[in-house]
Amino acid sequence: MMNIFKKTIFSVLFSLLIIGNVNADKIKIGTEGAYPPWNSKDASGKLIGFEVELAYTLCRYIGQQCEIVEQDWDGMIPALIMRKFDAIMAGMSITAERQKAISFSQGYADEVASLAVMKGSDLEGMNTPEGINLTLGGSGVKKTLKTLTGALAGKTVCTQTATIHQNFLESGDVGKINLRTYKTQDEVNLDLASGRCDVALAAAVAFTDYAEKSGKPVVLVGPTFSGGAFGNGVGVGIRKDDTELLKAFNKAIEKARKNGDISRIATKWFGFDASM
C-alpha cells in the first residue's frame, strides 16, 4: 500500500518536473487582459487584443514559442522581477521611473491620453488646443495646464493605479485635485458612468472603446496628452539582467515594423495606426 502511495507521489513530482522543463523553453509574456483594445479577454476568457496578437508575431520572429499569462496590473513589474514571466506586454509606457526597476525594448506603439466625462458635464467645451506635448513645453502648454488646473479644481478625478496617468495627476501640473485610483480601467469606467467620478484620465482609446461597447455617453474633453509624465511610447518590459531577451525583442520589433506587421495589427485593433 505504502509502495503505491510512494510511486504515485514520485510520478506526479516527476511529471511536474517534465512539464516545468517544457515550459522553460517558452517565453512567458505577462499581460493584464483588462485594457482594451491593448489587451483584454473575450467572452470565453481567452486573452485577445493588439498586444496578444503582436506578442505571437514577435515570438515567431524570435523563433521561440510563447505563452501569454495574465497578471493584475498593480503587480505587473514585481511579478516580472520575481520571474513569474519573462516579458511584459501590457500597454506599459516607457517611463524613467519604471526604467529604474526594469528595462524596456524600443517602443512598438504609442497612444495619447485624454480626459473623459459623461455627456452634460460642465467640463465639456473646455477651451484647450487639440493636443499638448509635455516634453516640448512652451507657452501654449503652460496656458493649457493653467486652464486645466482651474477646471479640475475640487473635482474628483479617477484613474487606474500605478499608471502614467496617475503620475501626471500627482505631478502637480494640474494643481491639487481629488484623486481616486482604481485597480482596473473597467472600474474607472464604471464609476465615471455612475457619477462618482467627475472626470477620468486614461488612454483616449480606452474611453472610446468603452463608450462604443457600453453605449454610455462618455465623451473626451480637453487636450490629448503626450510626452513628459506620459512617457515615450509603449514597449516590452524585460528584467534588467535579461539582456539576451531584450536584444531578441528589439530585433523582432524592428523586423515586424519593417514588414508592416505592427501597423497592420494596430489598425485592426485600434481602428487607426497606433504603431511607432
Added chain:
Amino acid sequence: MDLELMINSLPKLLSAAVITLKLLSVSLIIGLFIGLFFAILRLNKNIFINRFAYGYSYVFRGTPLLVQIFIIYFGLGQIEYLRSTVLWVILKEPYWCAIIAFALNTGAYTSEILRSAFQTIKPGIIEAGKSLGISNKVIFYKIQIPIAIRQSLPAYGNEIILMMKGTSLASTVTIMDLTGVAKYIISTTFKPIEVFIVAGGIYLFMTFIIHNVIKFLEKKYSFN
C-alpha cells in the same frame, strides 16, 4: 531586503492604519446594534420575524465580504434610479459603501453570536428574577443582555479580529486604508515583500491589542 524602504514606509503605513481603525470601529459599533436587533428578532416566536432575521444572517454569512462590497459599491452605483435619490449622497462615497458592507456583514455574525448567548442563559436565572417580582422588561435589559454580552465576549473578540482583517478589502473600492497605501507604495517602488511585511506587522500588532483587550474584559467580567 530594502530596510530603508521598510523604515521610510512605516509612517505612511501607520497613518493609513488610522483609517483602518476608523473603518473598523465605526462598522463594529453599527454592526453591534444591527446584531443585537436581529438577535432579538431571532428569539421572537413569530415565524415571519424569525425567518426574516434568519434570512439576513444566512445571506450575509453565506456570501464573501468582497462580493458584498462590490454589490454595494459597483452594483448599486449602476442603478440609475438610485442615483437620483437622497441615498446617493451616502452611496456615492466609497467610505460609506465600505462601512455599510462591513456593518451588515459583522452584524450578521454578531446576531448569531448574541442569539446563541441568549439561548445559553440558564432558565433558573430568569426564574430567580421573576420570583423576586422583577418585570420581564427589566429582566431582559438588566439580566439577560448583560449575561449574553459576557457570554459572547470570546466569540465576539474573534469577530473583531476577523473584521479588522476584513477591512483590508476597503482598498478594492479606492479607500486608502493600510492595504491601499501599501499597494500604492508598491506601485511606485515595485517591492511588494518589504512593504507587505511592514503592513502585515501593523495588522499583527492591532490583533495583539484587540486580543489583549478582550482577554482583560473577559477576566474583569468573569463569573467566578
